[in-house]
Amino acid sequence: NFLHRVRNALHYHDKGNDILTLRLQGVVANEFGYPQKSILRRIECFMKDYYTHARNVYNHTKSVFEIFELQHDEGQQYGLRSKLTFGLIKKKLKSLDNYTIRNKRLFPRRKTIFEENPNRLIRLFAYCQKYELSPSPSLRKLIKANWTFIDKSFRMRIENRDAFREILEKKGQVARTLRLMHRCGVLGRYLPEFGALDCLVQHEFFHRYTADEHTLRCIDQLDNLVDDKDPKHEIYRDIFVKHPDPYALFIALILHDTGRAENVRRHIDGSAILAARLCKRLKISGGRRALIIFLVDHHLTLWRFATKKNIDDPEVIREFAEIMRDRHRLDALLLFTYADSNGTNEEAWSPWKETLILQLYRNTREFILKGMTAGKEEIDQDVQETLSEIKSGLKEKYHAIFDQHSKLMPKRYFRYRSKKSISKHIVALWQYIDRRERRPKTPFECAVQWIDRPKFGYSELIIVSHNSYRFLEKTCCALATHQINILSADVYTRPDGVALDLFRVCNDDFKAMANSNTKKSVVATLYQINQQEAYEPAQYLKKKENFLKPETKQIFEFPVRVWTSNNLDPHYTVIELQALDRIALLHDVLRTVNDHNLVTVHSRICTEKGAALDSIYVSTPDGQKLTDQDAVDRLENDLKNLLT
Template identity: 40%
Template structure:
């Protein structure tokens, strides 16, 4: 029986040491036994397969990440060594080629995740310019065999001189060389390679390499939005991820000639405790990455929402629901990566300080040292834009320094030195109840919040060293808290700090939109209240309350008691926290052209002063949620609501009078916008349109609608078969990033569904819809739409295609919606992505609006979603009075205001239940029992 035959029958569960077993299998097979290429491939494939199965079993049993990676690296070493040695049998031992196999990159590190690339270097002597034929054949033999057994191999063939040359040209390749290992071949040649790389590529270039690593770190972190608290982090290149650890390993070698991080402890750049924490985080990341690779069957670094649940389950998190398991797992992930970020940042800064001090030694740098001013104050001293402690007992001597220190960094624009961060971490126990209630401390904290435009940097420093969560424990409860709301890209604490970033940015506005907000921001009498309300606005999320804003308001009241915030300041702060979603919800779900909407909103807001604070908070909150949560359309809605409400407060009586009656001069005003021949049409329009329309629409807008109705009446007299087709016109608004399509037609079955089908077929996004039915059976439908690039629909070809589709869809009594969906799918970009964990639901309520039934649909966005929804409304004999569509990152949160055909609110419970069931069927949402 051959080795291949025996391995076929091997029980992988009986193997405890995969490396020993692989070595035994390979040793049992001589080159003579496996002279045939196919036999060799079969043996190696089977050995590799069995070895991989054993390593995967060890992982599933809960082995540490490093152990699994080392086992796989060891197994690949054995296979490559055997393959290389067999290939070299036919090469003359006296050959000057001296071919040597070297592991580089992650494989050189001896840490291979299950599907990571295997990077190898075929190294040869400088004595030859290119490989001779036998050596070239050997290289090809090795590579073909490795590929045939299914390994993903990255390779290069270079002389020592060639390696030095590319190491001088490319720091990334140099980093791969730093962790290279000899696999097989000539040890002397490998030693020469490492010596030459060290002497010619590294010595004398340490500072340039350090600068390159800082640049790499900044570039990578920018891709993750500068934070580790993203919703779907990258395990390799994200903030606090594996590459941050690799960076300090490489720099340690460049600076101290060793890959052993214990040298950082010896040099005082790292404590032994911090090194243990770093190794623990490293192992955690590798274990998570191993699980991703095994789950996906390929190399995978992005921890998507879907995979978070998979990993949490595999790691046996005990929580019952998948949501809670994800929450617990991701909290561990953020804690680990935060520790990695803090420790690696501290080490990187230590390297930088080390380099700066070397530059400033000797007589030549005497003047340079003089320029670097040192200022001593309050037990601290500043040097090189960093704050240092005069001695290790400064906080034990005076605990108040813990908060004054941050005021010093704010006023002097300093950052905390690495040693000071260690002192803070060792002193957090001083922040107890008396510390939080201390008058001087709260005055210092509120003074920090009062420095308009320079608050975020200080709060972030507080948060990074753990002070902020200890001093304001209500905020501390948000630490690394995962937010399951789909629109949130960040954890709760990072979202809050990004909101404060947005407030600070208004002190130096970068565009016209920011300038408008900056004007309001700079006039605020009490910026500290705005900043504090921003800090507290989401604290209720940690309470797991149904409405987190209510819980946040209660927690804010506790903070006000502790900080002694009273009277008007207290009322304003609690109002802002309690209503931080009110402006956004009103603007994005209600009809802002309806004066009743403005009046109801104004009564909640109370005053123009409260409105200005809330407007700024809403702007910051939306922009701090994700990059997609604020766009020109939403900005327009917010601005419109703000302007209308300010007008209400300035002249409430006039506004309320407008609600009570229709302007008696409306007919005359509309006619002025039209020619005299429109008199009868104006009369009919005013007589038949709903009161809410006549109260809310501008005179010029009403005139435009009447012109479109005339186009429809003119079509009625045609004999080309299009008499019953709607008439429509487009209006484009570049400043709002959208277009409005005005459609006039007889009210007919599935009218809205047909229009939505045409828009979907062209892959256009519907942002909002206002639906009006006249008493004479005519319908006026106003759709606000945009392209997939969030711009107006100005392409002439698209506009002509829409007209063609409208003619088709309204010329037939029955239409095939699948046909139109297929048209849209052809226009959509084909891209594979994980389905998000996004709770879908249908909510129907008669309490939201006094005149209509409110329907909110939260669903995964897809082509023809609105077509399906409007179809249900049509079949259930429901009239849509108004709709607001909100789509972001693949999720749709749409609101509809519906009525009976006669315009009354739907009160029949059976009908409401049937509408809900039909909608849930269309959206594939299970019915609640």
């Protein structure tokens, strides 16, 4: 009846197109009279009911077809062919405890098995896991009739704890078993913390699925690693296969989003409280409990550091390493982040984000194994060894430029940057200085180098020139003119005035820049913009249609936010932005930052499902943080006006 009412409402509000879009979800929720004050809460409650009814219809339909299939098989077994052969082809039914096995399904021997021993409600799924079986329709019906046995005392019994732990310790077989428990209504009743997520919808950028389905998909991701032969996943597979405590990993995954049902401001806080409560109930203590609480409490930390902070800065590596404390936690968190991101939606684990996360992981692991005990002299020695290796790989004509560059650049520039990238920087510096010496009177000169990384879905763009007014902004304009996405930007201005700007960029298909003509056009546009006396970006940035903008007005506007913090970085003020993504967004933001007489030193760009979640690191012209609150308020206000 509920689904018919939804269909009827859609027919009147959107004739001929019975699709429950986000816009129509609010319309139908209002028409159904949901009492929640916020339109988002009304939509969430309505969609929870919708998914619950739709799933019930789906499961009931599957059960009906399953019963028909079983009856058909029985008809063949006891039909004419069986009579003609005097029943000789009749197979003897296999027995298992209080069940019989037929067609890879468990059937109850009698209707009182759970009344006799309610603990069988958990143990039967251990059988399903061990022998690759599924509950039959009759057994599922019997389980439903005995849900009332799953109460507080049931959850506290040691037999059930042991059976559940046994299920979670079988790597590669956990996801299927938990899905069986979820379909039979046992998982959410045995773990009420997970049960609160049932068909829970929350409208935000990242999650495509309901909270319970997202959790099970995360567990799918871990299980799939066992038989995954893809070389790209080797690092995750090795960590998972060698991890000594899968029970802790799976418990943490089950719990990591449970706080979403608690209506707290930060779901992580609610999840951590529920994790502590469950550990107490399941008698989990010591190192296992500490790992579960850590993973739940920090399940977004690796992603946030990698996508929001300057991970080439040793101070950032040190800060992250102090949170991790040891490599075992770091390994577990990498595995957790992989599962969580891939279980969120198909686009959440892009090659670019994986590159950032693995870079942070490897640098932190090296720091933990060596750097946390290393003194300043040992770190300086490592930098000197890196410099020697780079210099030995360069042609002799670059040596003088390299020696000068190594004296003028900060040590953090050399510590966590690849030798190949630094070598390309030296080549670009040599080219720029050579051109400037040969053409000293030209208004603008630069040198450009590209490093394509198709495996990771981006290209490195190296630009060397003398620092000039709004140079970074003009560079972003040149890239936006050719529909090139900027993934990150690092800006280094040496004491001698030479600017080394480093970009990671991709095309509008989020792939490396393979088209050489486009690369040449970018350089030509960069020269053209910088040779003009007056900078007019409007003539280059023709307004493009925003395909992310909905065709019809939404029930609620896209949430645009601007935060400014002096606590996220020890050296710079950090501006965090949230807005609809578009080409030239970074250019427009930098233009506003420049208008406030601030210097951009680093930016980290993150895009999720059409939403830009960017971090811009800025300082005053004298290299200090922006501490004037009036200036901060003006900056935030102008950025909000720009983004809306």
